[in-house]
Amino acid sequence: MVGGNLRALWAEPRPAHPPARVWRDRALVAALVSWSVVETVLRQDLAWWRPVVLTLSLVIALALLWRRTHPLGSVVVAFGSLIAFDVARLFAFDGTGLNSIVAVLVLPYSLFRWGAGREAAIGLGMILVWLPVTLAAVPADPAEVVAGYGFFLFSAALGTSIRYHAGARVRDIEQAKLRQRNQLARELHDAVGHHVSAIAIQAQAGRAVAASDPDRALATLETIEETASRTLAEMRAMVGVLRDGTEPDFAPHPGAAAIEQLARGGGGWPRVDVQLSGDLDELNPSVGVALHRIAQEAVTNAVRHARHATRVAIRVADEGERVRLTVRDDGDAGSHTPPGYGLVGMAERASLLGGTLQAGPDPDGGWTVDAVLPKGVATT
Template identity: 65%
Template sequence: MLSADPPLPRWRYAGQMVTKALRSLWAEPRPANPPGRVWRDGALVAVLLAWSVVEAVLREDLTSRPLVLAAVFVVLAPLWWRRTHPLAAVAISFATLTAVDVARILAGDETGLLMSISGVLVLAYSLFRWGAGREAATGLGIILVWLVITHVADLTSPADTVAAYAFFLFAAALGAAIRYHAHTRTRDIDEAKAREREQLARDLHDMVAHHVSGIAIQAQAGRAVATSHPERAAEVLAVIEDSASRTLTELRTMVGVLRASEGADFAPRPGVADLGRLAGQAEGGPQVDVELSGELDDLSPAVGAALYRLTQESVTNARRHARYATRVAVRVVGDAERVQLTVDDDGAVSTTGGSPSGYGLVGMRERAKLLGGTFHAGPSAGGGWRVEAMLPRAGAPR
């Protein structure tokens, strides 16, 4: 008997988690489509440079104002490219600051640069907001090296040192937090779009397959009677024209919903009250009987639409795949908590109709599952094919 591996010590488990997090950060790509240079960046650079000029004029301890202003310009100018090239902006600005501080240490000069260089805090934010993981780690290392050197040059107190580190780490953390929030929002939008695409795919399949199947059956029947009963062929053509017109109307309605602006008056979705439109008999197809009973008032709109689409797809499948079928029985029964749909046909099950891998059955199963219900389709005990769906009255629980 094999013995189970002993549990890892806490410190080792924590180390593995930290290592995993660092690897994930290192592999993090840049955010997609970062905004380019905007007027706010130019305004920020202009304000900081104007502040530098005023401060240079007012300060009396500066030994070489032109050199100081030139260094400040090199430090602040990369703010203009902080979104599109965050690591390059950090490298240029903080490399310049580091070179200035090293020169001050070697020369024994305790005169610092202008206060306007505090604008480089924005670069720490931009590095974690717009940079890739490798860029953020590399840029943070450059910033930390400069912080060590500048505090050697200025000999600040421990409290000031801690405060300086805290300012830069807070700016970096703020950039990472906003980046995570934007990523989460983008992911939620993409998931909503995917769900909407699935819903549209199901609706298009259910609607088009139902009407086109009816048109195909009518066309087959019309071709069969065209030579012997021309007058009946004309009737069949009229039915085909009507079905095609309804299909075109529903397609235009759906396209109109997709193209409509916010606040448009959308067409109502079909529900239980519209099931009667599926009853009757198409030329050459089985008779469809619809029976409604129980409590079917005040159903959730989503449940009503699902019942209609499930019935529509079941009737379409029966007309298409149930060989020798003469009758399709649709029964909808509602009670205080749920609604049950049963669709039976008396045909011989074909191998194509019995396959659960078709898009029709997949879409039907997804509809029922999304609403917190159950779905089953298969051969019935008495012959033919049965579809059963059980849906909660109020839809999926929240």
């Protein structure tokens, strides 16, 4: 497990879209350069290596400009220069650096905030090589050694923490967008798809009776017009959500009582019977909407896919803390397995509310959709 975690960290990519260089970066570098120049002029203990330490400080300051877009490169340039300087101090001269090199503390943060996994590992290795070298060049007591390592590890840990916090926030936003897209897809499929299917079937029935029964054909056209108006209203609600970027607020919100409107006689359709039993007035609105949409989609599937179906029975029953919806048709069960998103959407609706949904053929023929939802649960 440890090996797998290490490989995952090594393979982790850079965070996407690091911020561009802004005026604050240039102001920081300008302040560091000014600090280095003033310190070089004022300090009297630098002797002949004054140009060397000034160059070192300027290199470190300039490396900060690329700390987000090239974090490993910045660490290599800055700490590589420091290692070379400290090795020279060990063997060539006994000098000191400028206080402005404290700016290197920013680089471990940037490395772990913006670098890939392998870049962070390589850069940290370079920093850990430099620390004993500089402590050998400038001997320190144990407390100073611990403090030195602590400062750099804290900088790296801070970068890691902010990186993963930002990554978690991005993932949360993407998941919220995905949930919203899925909700829109379910509404589009269950509501608009149901209405469009009804329009198509009604149009076929109207064409069949147009010559022999004009009055019935006219009534069918009126039904088509009414259904098309409802479809257009729901489409406008969805388009408003997509354009405005607001939370979905589909109106009107059909509930369990609206399931009764799915009932109809024959006349080219399977007959749809609806029976509601128990106390359904106290249902959570989200549960009512889910019951209506599941029933609506189940009826649409029966009309479109159940061959030889003559009747669809819808039953909604209060079972105490739960409510059960059963939709059963008497068609040819073998034909009732259409590919698509209908069953997926129904199952998602039930699952999001903490309920269950089962759908499949009956032993004695026909097809049944059975959904059980908690009565008082809120949408998650």
